[in-house]
Amino acid sequence: MTQPDRSDLAAGLVFIAIAAAFAWAALDVRMGTLLRMGPGYFPLVLSVLLAALGALMLLRGARRPAAPAGPGQGQGPSFRVAWRPLLLVCGSALFFALTLEGLGLPLTTFATLLIAASASPQFRPAEALLTAAAFAAGAWVVFAMLLGLPFRLAGTWIGG
Known part of the structure; x- marks a missing residue:
C-alpha cells in the first residue's frame, strides 16, 4: 500500500x-x-x-500517493520558504489595516494591491497599476456607495 x-x-x-x-x-x-x-x-x-x-x-x-524520493533526497519532503512573497503579501495586509483610516479606502486599496502584486515573479507595473486602480474604484463603489459602509474617500492624513 x-x-x-x-x-x-x-x-x-x-x-x-x-x-x-x-x-x-x-x-x-x-x-x-x-x-x-x-x-x-x-x-x-x-x-x-x-x-x-x-x-x-x-x-x-x-x-494520492506521496511522490517518491529522488536520488540524493531524504525520505521526507523538503521545501524552501519564499520569504519575499510571503513578507510582501502579509505586509500588504498589515499595510491595509494600518493605513485605511489615514489614507481612505480607495488609496489604501490601490497601494495594498500594488504591494501584494509585487510579490509575483510575473509582476508587470503597468498591468498592476491598472488592476489596482480598477479594484480601488470597485471597492469604493461596492462598499461605500452600494452598501453604504462608512469608509472615507480621502483619509484623515490627506485632509478627508
Whole structure:
C-alpha cells in the first residue's frame, strides 16, 4: 500500500483548524439573516468554505500517493520558504489595516494591491497599476456607495 501525500493531508488539517477557530469566534457575534446579515454571518460563511476546501485537501492527500524520493533526497519532503512573497503579501495586509483610516479606502486599496502584486515573479507595473486602480474604484463603489459602509474617500492624513 502506498503512503498518502502528507503535504496535502497537513494542508487540509491546517485549513480545517483555521476555519474552526474563525467559526468559533464568529458564533459570538450576531449572525442576522440572509437578507439582513449581521457582522458574524460573513466570517462564518468563509469559515465553512475554508473547512470544505480543507476537507477536499484531506481527500486529495489520502487518495494520492506521496511522490517518491529522488536520488540524493531524504525520505521526507523538503521545501524552501519564499520569504519575499510571503513578507510582501502579509505586509500588504498589515499595510491595509494600518493605513485605511489615514489614507481612505480607495488609496489604501490601490497601494495594498500594488504591494501584494509585487510579490509575483510575473509582476508587470503597468498591468498592476491598472488592476489596482480598477479594484480601488470597485471597492469604493461596492462598499461605500452600494452598501453604504462608512469608509472615507480621502483619509484623515490627506485632509478627508
